[in-house]
Amino acid sequence: MNLLLIRLIIFGLLLFAGLKLYRMYRAWKLEREELLENDPDQEGGKxxxxxxxxxxxxxxxxxxxxxxxxxxxxxxxxxxxxxxxxx
Structure with a gap:
């Protein structure tokens, strides 16, 4: 029983850490896209x-x-x- 509880806790922590990392990556990606979108040097033209x-x-x-x-x-x-x- 103790081993099952430890596995569940470890699985929960890994899931939490994975979700946290995914959210951080998504926020970083959105910030980067916003910076590139607003960068006048990247602005193309005809x-x-x-x-x-x-x-x-x-x-x-x-x-x-x-x-x-x-x-x-x-x-x-x-x-x-x-x-x-x-x-």
Missing amino acids: MVRCTWCQVHVPETEALRDKGEWFCSSAHRDRYLEEQKPDD
Whole structure:
């Protein structure tokens, strides 16, 4: 009888500890997701393709000229030079 009671107590303690650990993990996971959700560095944005080199860059960092997107002013200038009609 004493052995059965000891086993039940141990089982109860293990169950309690397991539930406590699960709750701690769930709270940690929710906090982490909330931090990642509110982190401005993780915030994405619309990506656009450079007309000259076809590289994708964030829209906030891209340059736009005549309806086309460019990753740098050098690529914009080279593209616009090519588009000029030859006289």
